[in-house]
Amino acid sequence: MSIGDYIRLDHGSGGKLSHRLIEEIFLPHFLNDSLKKLDDSAVLKIDNKKFAFTTDSYVIDPIFFPGGSIGKLSICGTINDLSMSGAVPIYISAGFIIEEGFDLGKLEEIVISMKETADEAGVEIVTGDTKIVPYGNADKIFINTAGIGIIPDGVDISSQNAKPGDKILINGFLGDHGIAVISQREGLDFQTEIKSDVAPLNSIIRILIESEIEIHTLRDPTRGGLATSLNEIADKSNMGIIINEIELPFRKEVIGACELLGFDPLYIANEGKFIAFIPEKDSERALNIVKNQKYGENARIIGEVVNDFKKKVILKTKIGGRRIVDMLTGEQLPRIC
Amino acid sequence: MSIGDYIRLDHGSGGKLSHRLIEEIFLPHFLNDSLKKLDDSAVLKIDNKKFAFTTDSYVIDPIFFPGGSIGKLSICGTINDLSMSGAVPIYISAGFIIEEGFDLGKLEEIVISMKETADEAGVEIVTGDTKIVPYGNADKIFINTAGIGIIPDGVDISSQNAKPGDKILINGFLGDHGIAVISQREGLDFQTEIKSDVAPLNSIIRILIESEIEIHTLRDPTRGGLATSLNEIADKSNMGIIINEIELPFRKEVIGACELLGFDPLYIANEGKFIAFIPEKDSERALNIVKNQKYGENARIIGEVVNDFKKKVILKTKIGGRRIVDMLTGEQLPRIC
Numbered sequence: 218m219s220i221g222d223y224i225r226l227d228h229g230s231g232g233k234l235s236h237r238l239i240e241e242i243f244l245p246h247f248l249n250d251s252l253k254k255l256d257d258s259a260v261l262k263i264d265n266k267k268f269a270f271t272t273d274s275y276v277i278d279p280i281f282f283p284g285g286s287i288g289k290l291s292i293c294g295t296i297n298d299l300s301m302s303g304a305v306p307i308y309i310s311a312g313f314i315i316e317e318g319f320d321l322g323k324l325e326e327i328v329i330s331m332k333e334t335a336d337e338a339g340v341e342i343v344t345g346d347t348k349i350v351p352y353g354n355a356d357k358i359f360i361n362t363a364g365i366g367i368i369p370d371g372v373d374i375s376s377q378n379a380k381p382g383d384k385i386l387i388n389g390f391l392g393d394h395g396i397a398v399i400s401q402r403e404g405l406d407f408q409t410e411i412k413s414d415v416a417p418l419n420s421i422i423r424i425l426i427e428s429e430i431e432i433h434t435l436r437d438p439t440r441g442g443l444a445t446s447l448n449e450i451a452d453k454s455n456m457g458i459i460i461n462e463i464e465l466p467f468r469k470e471v472i473g474a475c476e477l478l479g480f481d482p483l484y485i486a487n488e489g490k491f492i493a494f495i496p497e498k499d500s501e502r503a504l505n506i507v508k509n510q511k512y513g514e515n516a517r518i519i520g521e522v523v524n525d526f527k528k529k530v531i532l533k534t535k536i537g538g539r540r541i542v543d544m545l546t547g548e549q550l551p552r553i554c
Numbered sequence: 555m556s557i558g559d560y561i562r563l564d565h566g567s568g569g570k571l572s573h574r575l576i577e578e579i580f581l582p583h584f585l586n587d588s589l590k591k592l593d594d595s596a597v598l599k600i601d602n603k604k605f606a607f608t609t610d611s612y613v614i615d616p617i618f619f620p621g622g623s624i625g626k627l628s629i630c631g632t633i634n635d636l637s638m639s640g641a642v643p644i645y646i647s648a649g650f651i652i653e654e655g656f657d658l659g660k661l662e663e664i665v666i667s668m669k670e671t672a673d674e675a676g677v678e679i680v681t682g683d684t685k686i687v688p689y690g691n692a693d694k695i696f697i698n699t700a701g702i703g704i705i706p707d708g709v710d711i712s713s714q715n716a717k718p719g720d721k722i723l724i725n726g727f728l729g730d731h732g733i734a735v736i737s738q739r740e741g742l743d744f745q746t747e748i749k750s751d752v753a754p755l756n757s758i759i760r761i762l763i764e765s766e767i768e769i770h771t772l773r774d775p776t777r778g779g780l781a782t783s784l785n786e787i788a789d790k791s792n793m794g795i796i797i798n799e800i801e802l803p804f805r806k807e808v809i810g811a812c813e814l815l816g817f818d819p820l821y822i823a824n825e826g827k828f829i830a831f832i833p834e835k836d837s838e839r840a841l842n843i844v845k846n847q848k849y850g851e852n853a854r855i856i857g858e859v860v861n862d863f864k865k866k867v868i869l870k871t872k873i874g875g876r877r878i879v880d881m882l883t884g885e886q887l888p889r890i891c
Binding site for chain 1: 557559560561562563565575576579580584586588595596598600601603607608609610615644645647648649650651652653654655656657658659661662665668669678679680682683684685686687688690691693696698700702704889891
């Protein structure tokens with residue numbers, strides 16, 4: 218697939234063309250050790266102390282959706298990116314780009330949801346910026362957050378660190394965020410409302426680390442879904458990954474919506490989920506810990522890392538077959554986060 | 555002036571309505587010590603080490619202008635915000651929001667200008683994010699940068715710290731950025747091209763600090779111009795400020811453009827200027843140091859802090875009169891940064 222001459226929606230999908238954009242336009246110029254790893258956060262050393270630093274812009278449409286808002290999402294997303302490096306998030310910045318004519322009441326609702334989420338997660342919003350653009354120059358509101366976290370001594374978590382035999386743990390149902398947002402956007406009316414899973418994951422990760430669970434890799438499967446995150450890890454760790462279809466946790470409403478809309482649920486975005494790669498010796502204990510935490514009740518082990526199938530993700534189907542799960546090609550859902 | 559029910563361009567001017575927006579919508583919810591100070595950076599303590607953390611979104615139109623681009627601006631702006639707390643900038647994040655259809659060659663030009671500016675200033679771009687929105691949902695490209703800097707021991711610079719007798723130093727001509735951008739946008743053709751002053755100021759600030767110049771307050775007069783920055787400092791330090799019209803450094807082309815366009819040059823944005831509040835004992839030495847630096851050749855002392863006229867900025871006119879210089883009311887130039 219050629220990168221082309223113009224930006225296409227696919228360039229922001231989180232999938233193949235996103236990676237091409239990063240590898241062909243950004244990396245050749247910005248090249249440094251932190252960026253090269255392409256983890257969710259940069260891991261930085263200042264005076265021998267390890268920090269995580271990350272940023273994300275949020276352009277989700279609609280800005281209010283079942284289970285959350287662009288405000289809640291903008292805090293959770295950055296907290297989760299920091300947490301995926303094992304960091305304890307502490308400080309967050311917030312940059313607003315707002316379209317002329319935007320309702321100030323809605324802005325306040327968004328601000329309140331940011332504050333509530335920050336309070337729940339124990340982080341502080343310490344610096345900010347607001348730009349207003351003329352009507353029609355942006356769609357309602359975009360929010361950027363950046364975050365700083367402290368990485369505890371001894372923690373070394375990276376998408377390059379998955380090892381053969383690692384079990385893959387997920388903390389609950391997949392695909393809720395993407396389906397909740399697209400349903401709201403398209404005005405689809407399912408019998409049971411599907412809510413976004415958007416949630417801060419720092420507390421659950423912190424407890425795993427404090428319980429001395431050995432964690433090799435953490436990732437939040439957002440844009441591009443589970444399939445894309447697993448492919449990134451298989452690629453960077455130079456390992457194979459096998460997942461068991463029968464273990465994958467999907468709500469039947471999400472499966473139903475995906476069938477209706479023609480989506481593959483493996484590629485649907487999540488905003489309150491992580492996958493953890495944990496050596497077998499610690500995996501059952503980790504599962505029990507996660508199951509006892511908020512946002513972890515439906516955790517399970519969905520697969521493992523193998524030495525074969527280097528850089529590939531294999532799905533063992535319910536009927537015993539095997540198929541390769543590729544990275545997302547093309548944009549499934551624009552403005553999903 | 556009422557804040558109103560809807561976002562207006564004035565809310566992003568950097569002037570009075572911007573302050574109302576911050577004070578009535580953001581501060582009541584996000585309230586914490588760092589935000590309350592409303593400095594350009596938050597000053598944070600981790601393990602007794604002081605850090606500065608800041609963010610800015612850049613929505614400038616046009617994205618290429620005489621003297622720079624949105625890319626160069628996005629790095630300078632954040633470096634300068636960090637520098638205004640006395641911090642040595644070290645790490646920068648970059649978040650891109652790009653409109654579908656945007657030219658990839660232009661994107662690469664922007665990326666290159668970011669890298670060149672970061673290299674000049676000795677900072678690293680360590681983490682990033684790219685979101686693509688459908689055609690018409692944003693105008694070309696918006697960039698957010700956040701930055702982290704280290705504040706040397708003993709440095710305590712804040713807009714609350716201006717003291718009576720402080721001399722006010724500026725490092726060169728005022729208004730170049732705003733006039734360069736508006737000229738390009740409106741297709742105005744002046745005899746001499748006015749170039750934006752966009753530049754990283756960290757090196758010049760670092761040399762002042764290393765030379766043990768006592769600095770009470772630093773500010774980069776961006777949106778809202780010199781008048782707005784001085785008003786903020788007068789207000790937060792609870793002091794009066796007197797500036798001498800005859801000392802204000804303006805290029806005659808900028809004055810000419812302002813007359814033509816009906817702008818007051820005191821409110822025009824700069825992107826490579828700082829004002830430093832320095833006790834008289836150090837002020838002449840500081841001036842000499844700055845004059846010997848890149849981006850400081852045209853430095854001069856433009857005024858001083860007084861005990862009278864609390865929270866007011868007074869302009870001594872060329873003919874010996876005095877007038878109050880208020881904060882900007884209304885939006886002079888949308889999308890200037």
